[in-house]
Amino acid sequence: MEPNHYNVLIVGAGIAGSALAHALSTITSHSRSEPLRICLLERSLAEPDRIVGELLQPGGVMALKRLGMQECLTNIDAVPVHGYCIIKSGETVQIPYPDRREGRSFHHGRFIQALRAKAKRANGVDVVEASASELIECEHSHRVIGVRATKKGAEEKESFWADLVVIADGCFSNFRNAVMGSAARKTSTKSQFVGAILEDARLPIHQHGTVALVKGFGPVLMYQIGEHDTRILIDVKQPLPSDLKKHILTNIVPELPSALHIPIQNALEKDRLRRMPNSFLPPVEQGGRHSKEGVILLGDAWNMRHPLTGGGMTVALNDVVILSQLLCEVQNFGRWDQVSDVLHRWHWARKPLSSTINILSVALYDLFGADDEELAVLQRGCFKYFERGGDCVRGPVSLLSGIAPSPMLLANHFFSVAFYSIWVMFTHPQPVSSAPSDPQKIHYAVARMDEYPALLLKSLRVFWTACVVFGPLLWSEIRWW
Template sequence: MSTDHYDVLIVGAGVAGSALAHALATITSKLRASPLRIALIERSMSEPDRIVGELLQPAGVAALQKLGMESALEGFDAIPVHGYCVVQSSRNVHIPYPDGRQGRSFHHGRFIMALREYAKRAPGVDVIEATVNNLIECEHTKRVLGVRATRPSTIGDGSKGEKESFYADLVIIADGCFSNFRNSVMGKSAREPATRSYFAGAILKDARLPMPQHGTVALVKGYGPVLLYQVSEHDTRMLVDVKHPLPSDLKGHILSNVVPQLPASLHVPIHEALDNDRLRRMPNSFLPSVEQGGKYTKEGAILLGDAWNMRHPLTGGGMTVALNDVVIISKLLAKVDNFTNWDQMSDLLSRWHWARKPLSSTINILSVALYDLFGADDECLVVLQNGCFKYFECGGNCIRDPVSLLSGIAPSPSLLAYHFFYVAFYSIWVMFAHPHLVNNPVNGEKPILARPPVWEYPYLLFKSFRVFWTACVVFGPLVWSEIRWW
């Protein structure tokens, strides 16, 4: 079976796919006599249930406003977010968003359903519930012409519906981090996502965070960080970073090793959540973006969102990058007269790739670099983590600039490099000049703090070189992955 021919076909009605369907339809309806025919295909139009994609940074909120979709954040108990609280042992530091900017946190599925409603109302958009089985390619040129998909059975006996062919001048793949078509589109340019750890997620009921309406990042000694943020009036999402190899008893690991290091107000809600609900896991993957078009990808197809580019979810930047990508590419695509002209499309994709770089590179690099510091697992990284925390305690631009980078307000890789290496040098200064714990207090003993004696300076000088080298090893490969020409 076959359907009518579309101008654009989008696979995946998640954040990127739904937003692009609405944006492209809305922009072109104002520029053309008749709107584009757009098909948005999604395997299931029921509300998705995920443990990540629940925090939208201020730059993501701004991108929604540019797309005319700001009301997608209303009507389903989304929570304003005013910044972060970083907790280390009994200390915490307040990191507010600058200039009164706000993010939002919410149940992921409710936000997706709001975005899909926008897509359904957009002119010329057909929202189709079907499972895409494979791409349709020209036998001779290998150009992507469309997709084959199976609609859900309407009989109710569990049988599969008949496969249908959907054709389009341009196919956009936005099927998420577990994309089935990434390798097909990228070919030899495809790279496998690198998974460093997993987030184990649970919902806490009526939990009291150290700072209400702030994301909480708890630094757990010897283990990965814990991220908490309120997603509705009574629900708080907890994400526990768990490194390889995964413990056989995940709940036991969290209760024994992680919970004792978290604020006391969270202990009871966490115990109740782990007793009453199952822990769900999500891989934390990193996938640098590869330039599309020309020789890099198959003609007729584009990757968008997590199918193309991923970063560590610790900083909550994924949806912000995706929505910013939609803002840029929708404006570029709206000016295209012929989507089948691949020379023109390749030039467009190159311009899109580099136009998105300031924001995407900043958030991508920061997400992994910050995870390496917050999940410190060797001596030098612990020094950098401690220096980073003390750097935040300095206040002023030591907070304003980093949180502006994290939230997407200041998309500047050069500013990120400046502060990252400032933290590295400040961490070295802290080793020499700040008091350190010199005993291991037990049975109510008072902790003793003292500056390192002079005779330790030769060793600390040697350690300083190791710390700086570790900072370079963390930051350098991330920068290279973003600036290299494919």
């Protein structure tokens, strides 16, 4: 075999690419006399510096263990995560992971470097620092047979050949449209996360991710990523304010716990604010006639969800677990009919987990970033639903954490929240007016009987809003492309 010819070529040494390289290196079969030759191409092997991809849910920790890569969470100053804390209008509700499950939070770059080091030590894996610029196609069949890439420090492009090419180059993929052709979906972006690192900040509940619901604006997410570092992600809807720091200090900081005000102000003075689009990209089936032969999309290059729930890495690692197991059955990666069969089975085998997290991420964002009256009712009902405890907490957090992959369970809890929100609207005190002497002081009152007809009409609008939020998301996951 030629030096630059491999069984599998992976473009992108991020979460999905590095994990797949290691997973495929463990594949053995009675008919294969030698290990797979795998090439992992990465534009830069320097430690990446990103503001997302820093929270791994318990389901992702489980997937990492199944891949035999759990050691990648050691010696990177990772912090155990035991659940969430939600703050709204000064009220706090704790949402612990069930059965003492744990997630991990960390600096993204340190975790990536640990995954790359693990892949590099795997049998048959070559890690090459090179920037891939184009796919190589067979002149006759148009099947992808490799990529052209430029190694670091070189001027001329070099050809890398493979029986199977996997593209895992992230959310800003350069090859998504080339692989999917007319079947490619466009990403949709509702907002951006603006991020900074807080030094020695104290969150309301230790080792719990914190979600603060700021009235009139998007949610704020905070979690500890090191002994002294806490990540803050502030959701800012488009179009972005011209002065982000002023927006944060004026509109966001006053709504957060007072213990966080000084660390945030210090971070705004010392650290540059960084932005990341919050994009949604539903998965489209690959293989057969759905996509170009000889190449697979993986990770954020193919499927994205809102990062509010921190489920992206969990989905990616679970995808690698399932795909690598199915590829064990393929004796010749050059046989596209066999690979296509694997891709079809993989597409639907991943659905329980990926669909649950994809739908939940956007649905929760719509509720937590409520920008109309009906969504505000659902947001308040969701908060009150969590306050009930028991299965009203255990079920949703099991879905969010990747422990209970079930779109049907998600639908059950989502519409339970919708009906409970309507009940709360009728039976709980609602804000009615501000005191003339103190605009910050809100008066609350329970609905009167004469208000019931209007509330009944409003309840229909609330339920319809819930259907409008959940229905299209579910359809985007089950539709046959």
